[in-house]
Amino acid sequence: MPQPFAVGRWLLAAVIIGLQILLSGLLLWANLTAENAPGRLIASAGLVSGTGVTPTALPVGRCCAATPLVFRVPLTAADMGLADPALLISSAQDNAWLYVDGRLVAGQGRADTVLSRRPLLLRIPREDFRPGARIDLVVTRAVGFGHLRPFHLGEYRALYPSFLALRFLRSDLPLTNAIIGAFVAAFCFCAAPLFGARGLLLSLAGLSAGWALQHVGLMMTDPPWGPVANGGLYMAAFLATLAFLVWFFVEWTSVLAPPETGPGRGWITGVWDAGSRQRLGWLVLFLCGMGVALIAARLQFDPAVGLQDIDRIIGWLGLATLAFCLTRLVAYYLSGGGRDPIEASAFIFVLLAAVADIATVRFIKSYGIFLSAAVTFFPLALLLSLAVRARGVFEAATATADKLNLLVAEREREILGGLKDRQRHEREALLLEERARIMRDMHDGLGGQLLGLVMRARANRLTGPALVDGLEQSLDDLRMVVGSLEQSEGSLAAALGAFRAQIEPRCEAAGATLVWRIEDVGRIAGLGPDRTLQIYRILQEACTNALRHGKPDRIEVRLQRTAGQGIVLSLEDNGRGFEPATVAAGRGLANMRRRAELIGVMLAIESGADGSSVTLTIPPDAWREDG
């Protein structure tokens, strides 16, 4: 994938690798130079008696000839030129005792310890420094990094630089690394719950802890818990380090695997799922426990030989472990297309350095310094890599947020657009419906009336008063249509209020008093202009009928809500009643019935000698469904 700083990262990786190689070379050179100290090289040693210690014989061929052993050097006249004679024990022996003619004159630590890596510079007392004097140096042939190396007899001042160099290489640098390891362990252990990748951090914590504990074993050459326990601690820590190393690299190459890396490439190079990794973690803990138990048991049985056996086994285990990790790591970074060169270089160099160190110690029987160099740079590389990763995460998060914002904005636009469309459609539908209704209303009333007038006028059958009457009727109907449009909020009382002016003048003109008894019946759901107009027309017809046929002097319009029946609207007169059989009355009644049926209300018409009544009953919730 294209990255804006890919070139910079490759450059950084190259710089780190370069620095590591440079440091490794420097250390290697310093190591060799320092071991090649100025002075007389004393390389022969043997099992000699007559000193304060008794050399111990070990089975030849398993590891070492003996431990401890005694270097015996007779001083010659050539040695007498030294003004301040001293012995530099270059490798591994900070536990050494110096005897002159069987008398202990200098030394420290224990002669029988098994772990030792520091150099030692011991002065020989000037008064004991004479030709023929017998110098006995009692040291331990140790395991691990403490392979026996030659030592030098020479001038104290001349040997001192070599001593310093060796101390740095074999003591100061490893100690620093151990401290870094302890910090990393503590950090990872504390931070593990904070991250999603708990296994990754826990394995790193175990790895670092093992690394630090190894150094405790290496540093404490004369520990209060005894040399055997110390050796056991070192071995157990070494074993734990290896176990956690496997877990850590499985986690790293699985959790951080690029998404395109599919599973199914086998357990060596493939991605492990979360369940397998968790089981591996438990297995690692179990193996550490088992290792500790086995090591303890073996050391109980035969400490000296046991330590060396264990050391050899762990050495081979280490090589196998490192081979596994390296294979995984190389496969991982190859599959990722070298997307993180800093990280890749750091890891691979560390692992290669470890292999080199183990190989050096085991096969060349020299001191391994590569891991020190690699580990020094490892946290730096890891931090850089994490920083790059974190930046990637932030950039990805920002990009995702931007994308989401765009998406949300787009959806919002879509939704708003859809809403507007729907509103427009609803409006259009409403308008169409309204238009159809108004046309129906006009056709029903006004249109027919005007058409009738026109026909009668054409036939010359329209006299003045009839024309005025017809036109007034038309205007009345138009006013009813307007009135029905005006009423609002489903109030039938208000709708009738507007209607009063419509019929009152006609009643008065016919000599009848209009009695208006309108109660507030509340809002009626579904009472629209359509139904209002039909009610107007029914009332109009009823009024016309009453005035035309009954000649009443009193017409009463009443609106009230009755219990259970709903709303009752009635028009009563005290006229003579009418004969429904007459043609005009019949047509009016049929009209009223049709309209009542149309809007779903009950219509009752009664007529008798003492008057007639037209009663409309609106059942409760009559228009609820479409209201």
Place this chain on the structure above:
Amino acid sequence: MATAEKRARVAIIEDDPVLRDELAYAVGQAPDLEVIGVADCLTAGRELLARGVDVLLIDLALPDGNGVELIREIDGRTDGIKVIVISVFGDAQSVVRSIEAGAAGYLLKGAKPAEAAEAIRTVLDGGAPISPSVANHILARMRRPPDAPMTGGPALSRREIAVLTDLAKGFRYKEVARLQGISPNTVGDHVKSIYRKLAVNSRGEAVFEAVQAGLIRFKD
């Protein structure tokens, strides 16, 4: 106040010549009313006003503008001209708009001479004609949703709302008076008060809308 000696001076602005003449004739029949001039558009109507007018009968849809404009102008003057809107249907929307602009009443086109004269007299006496649909319309306006622009004008009292509700049901002044237990004159007073509040509210609204539209800028 119109007396028998001094007849009230009436002007008419109406663009339909038939209706205009009919109305002028009907008003002229009344002994206490005098038509001092008629006009067919706003411009001519404005000139009429200069001649000293007590009552102006005005149509809303005129060839050179809406009558509401002139009603608003007159409402701003101090010569106390009463305005009556003439309307075909007396439909609430246009009547209420006129009342908001400052009109005192309305008259249906085609009204009989007696009705026309009665309406003019009522207005001259300080009365306020109101129809059920106008009352209903005012009630509906008072119940507007709360997010409508707040005018800050005076609200209708409980009694005024009760009177309006009865009027909306079609009851006459006398009937309302009986229902509410007050005198018919008090009903008229309530209606006048309602009209006044409506005009005040509408002025507040007009200012509010003008500010919203950026027509009026207050000094900072």
